[in-house]
Amino acid sequence: MSGPQWVPTIDDSKVRDGAYVPVYPKGVGVLLVRTDGELSAIANKCAHMACPLEGGLLHGGIITCPCHDWRFDVRSGALLDAPELSIDTFATKVEDGKILVELKGA
Amino acid sequence: MTDEVFIYALSTCPWCRRTKQWFTDSGIAFDSVDVDSLPVAEQDEAAEKAYKLSGGRRFPVVVINGEVIVGHNPDKFLEHLKGWGG
Amino acid sequence: MGSAERKESLRYLFARVVDPLGYKLTPDEELADFLLEQEVKLEQDHGAPFCPCQGRTRKRAEDMLIVCPCIPFHREHFDAMKRCWCGLFVHKDVSDPDSLPQFPPDEG
Ligand code: SF4
Ligand code: FES
Secondary structure: OOOOEEEEEEEHHHOOOOEEEEEOHHHOOEEEEEEOOEEEEEEOOOOOOOOOOOOOEEEOOEEEOOOOOOEEEOOOOEEOOEEEEEOOEEOEEEEOOEEEEEEOOO | OOOOEEEEEOOOOHHHHHHHHHHHHOOOOOEEEEHHHOOHHHHHHHHHHHHHHHOOOEOOEEEEOOEEEEOOOHHHHHHHOHHHOO | OOHHHHHHHHHHHHHHHHHHHOEEEOOOHHHHHHHHHHHHHHHHHHOOOEOOOEOOOOOHHHHHHHEOOOHHHOHHHHHHHOEOOOOOEEEOOOOOHHHOOOOOHHHO
């Protein structure tokens, strides 16, 4: 079993401010989100019934699940209406213009 | 003294069933409607009535002599039933 | 997916959702079974496992607040009752769900 590892994804320039891009490092569904210039990475899977968050509205750092409108803070992953519930978040870093996502060890 | 009882219910709601059962077991006559079992065209109107009376979306909505009780709450039912000194 | 399988998957999905909120499935298994069955039907007919004990209005913003588990949107009220409106979920320390009264939010 391996520890946490940094997995390269797409070019940093591909994620526009106020938008997100789905990526699949090692097959894990991740949304790369940029909001107010800041990059974050969240699981592309809702904490409610596991719908992909992709397709949901992103506004002011809040993403709304397209299935039943649960709203999550893209930085913390927390559900706005009950922060004890959250989606996974991932650390990111940019090297040579590429975004790397940290996956926890399997 | 007769009490006038009307129960707004949903067919999917177990507490609505218990409420009706409670009135039946207590020998109190009532009228009722399962809002979701009505023909589609009539559902909205019946639901709106229940929402207006109760100020919410919750069922059952029980109207006893004009007083509205929301939820399966026999203590509250008794308070409003004249036959029981309410 | 058949109805029985869907019921089991909702049971599993929802138990995970309500746990961090301090709730568990009601120990009244007959009630849980009945309610989950209604939710499977509501999902088949109306596209989401809506609450069996609350009415829809056909306004999306309102109806999405009563998709199960709706606890995040009615927390104060349910915490006061120690159960959700339907009683499908109860506070973790509840062992006798029948003793919990059902009352509207303004009568806490
Ligand atoms: S009241 Fe209970 S059963 Fe009904 S939607 Fe809310 S959590 Fe689910
Ligand atoms: S699956 Fe995301 S809100 Fe229901």
